[in-house]
Amino acid sequence: MVRTKLALLLVLLHAAFGSSYRWFNWQFEVTCESDAYIAPHNEAAVAKFLKEQYPKGSHIKVVGNGHGFGNLSTCVDNSLTEKPSYIVSMTNLKGLNIDKKNMTVTFGAGWDVYDLTEELKANDLSFGNLGVERVQNFVGAASTGTHGSGSVIGNIASQIIGLRVLDAQGNLRVINETNNPEELKAFRISLGALGLITEMTIKVQPTLLLKKTTKVVNATSDYTQMGKQLAQLYKDHDRVTVWGPHFDWNEASQNWDLEPTYFYSYWEPTNYTGVRNCTLDYCANGCGDCKREYICYDEVIDAASCPPQGVCDREFYAEIEHFLPIEFYAEAAADYISYQQSQTPRMQAPYNNMMVIQHRSLKGDDAYMSPVNTYNLGSDLSGVFAIIEIDWIQTYNNFTTLWQNQELGYEFMAKFGEKYNVRPHWNKMNPPNATYALEKFPKLPEFLAIQQRQDPKCQFVNEFLVEQLGITRCANYLSI
């Protein structure tokens, strides 16, 4: 009886005040108020929902796990619009079909990277490339071009050979390498702008064992010299990540102190048959004693990326990540550090802790919106990209410090974008600039034509997408 009364009360409260759902990203600084969180149970239910919303022109933001540093997953806040606004998650779409004959895996858009990789490992299969962590939803990760490190390997999205996607009217489109290979280049990295992906098929490979070697190097404040050493490492190894240099905030001098050493890891194939031990020795996000020389062996998934138990630090941090042709690596690496140092006097907010520079490389590709697309590269460039990341990590989750560091981070694009043909990670503090985007993504007009077909009433866009991609027909998306 008490339960019935409570349920009735909730229904009445809902009717009187409406319901709402507040969305947050992983570190709670990207947020918006939607009318509801929708998690349909199957593709037909997603299509039905979209068909119902189309006449109303409802705003629809499809999300993965919100593991980004930018505004891609921000919904249209319901304080700004008369129309309904929804956060939609595919988390319940968990179909899975492993085809060992063709070495492909087809899975529902609800699969997270970690769960999918565990499933693959159990079937003696593997991925070519993963990010440092595995906490993302797979489709969410692919949709922004998530990657690891390797001059001979592409990003996660380059493994996609087919997908199923629903447009704003709930119509299904099946895109794959055989029937519409050109269109697949638009959908591999679709930024949530081309519809709700319900299923993906990716290429997989047999279990691949790697040897991971970690070396410690002396840091130098001669950044030109450091840049040259760094560029050489990428010539010496196909697959390497440099964690460093590291800096610690000095409260007294209000400056960054350069740590005397930093480290790098490189991976190479092995026929080792002993115990697989990289999972016993994680070193990510501040876990463990990282600055020491060691060797471990494991399946590529565990050798190159970190499961949730390897992540032990979740303080706020601001982060930029820029992709540029590898030929510019030595000069750019030095320039980025020098420019950061010129910003330090403006870092007045409290709670700074560490600053870590991370360097990686990645093979270019032909996905329309890939940060490593090769469409505008001259013939003198190899098509391999260098990746420079700067993390400003705090001691305490203080918004003032986070916003200050983000503002400073945005300045790197204006400073170095043109100079080094830089493309920022889509989900890591990418300052909107449609003119620049068109120059770096020559296939943007083709992408926008598909966007218009998939989303005629601008239901899938938000302020970031409109400004970033220059979707002029959606400029008034709040009132369309």
Ligand SMILES: Cc1cc2nc3c(=O)[nH]c(=O)nc-3n(C[C@H](O)[C@H](O)[C@H](O)COP(=O)(O)OP(=O)(O)OC[C@H]3O[C@@H](n4cnc5c(N)ncnc54)[C@H](O)[C@@H]3O)c2cc1C
């Ligand atoms: C601590 C940390 C470490 C990271 N490390 C790396 C790294 O090593 N390498 C790297 O490249 N990146 C890295 N990232 C970035 C991260 O991989 C990307 O931001 C990724 O896109 C996040 O995935 P998600 O599932 O959380 O997606 P979300 O942020 O929720 O969404 C990303 C995009 O995908 C779209 N989307 C989601 N699901 C669907 C769907 N079903 N259909 C259509 N569109 C969809 C969304 O609309 C949005 O545009 C890191 C991020 C953090 C916070």
